[in-house]
């Protein structure tokens with residue numbers, strides 16, 4: 102039900118009849134300029150906050166609208182039809198009323214309930230939580246479309262939920278690609294200072310990534326060469342290589358990726374603290390997924406690549422969308438704004 106307080110934004114349309122708005126049956130405002138007040142979008146729930154007695158504010162990264170915060174009425178009541186659909190990790194199809202303050206969610210249908218498989222597995226849950234928080238922090242403004250970040254998040258959560266790779270590897274791949282989409286891809290196969298591709302010895306967080314032996318400054322981290330290769334494989338989606346990597350290189354990779362991300366976000370990702378850095382004795386099922394992002398490496402080798410220059414479109418998911426995936430490219434084309 103829409104409260105009387107919020108009815109000012111509505112015009113007594115058909116939707117009012119369906120959802121029981123107090124203005125149901127009222128005539129549309131005279132002189133209506135046709136402004137769309139109801140819209141649909143799909144998105145991943147990033148976070149929820151309590152609002153009043155029974156409501157929540159839900160933060161969602163949507164496919165078309167970007168990151169939004171919207172009110173969901175009555176979702177904390179046990180009878181709520183929305184409740185479980187608006188929990189973090191859930192990929193939902195939403196219908197919303199546009200309002201002056203918070204938009205109002207009037208419908209929510211679950212597309213993929215990723216949370217169900219993540220909450221029962223602590224390493225996957227903490228990795229997923231870090232993904233949600235990173236996705237929120239890297240989408241700076243509300244209502245700024247962030248399609249690539251959205252696709253990365255959906256692909257990352259799906260890969261995490263299907264359990265085919267070490268969750269820490271999935272998280273690091275997500276973080277590296279998210280940094281790349283944001284224009285902060287670290288240099289990994291050339292020196293970030295002189296561009297030399299040989300003899301990479303150091304990794305400078307502030308300097309933008311790998312450094313050659315000539316440019317390396319004292320105090321710079323000196324990862325093992327296979328660690329550079331692992332980071333590059335994760336950025337490119339080369340899971341065969343990543344799944345066969347040694348534990349010590351994974352730990353080193355995770356430390357560098359976390360430090361690099363935190364440096365760019367000014368230590369903004371709190372949930373990274375809960376991610377297990379050494380929990381990598383999980384089974385590895387090998388090459389379940391295709392390497393979707395082979396073309397990416399050429400474009401993202403340089404530091405501070407421009408946003409959008411990072412990779413071709415095929416790189417933005419993890420294992421490629423299935424053709425019938427409702428979240429896939431083009432799959433949502435029939436969901437026009439109402």
Ligand SMILES: [Zn+2]
Nearest residue numbers: 292295313316
């Ligand atoms: Zn150099």
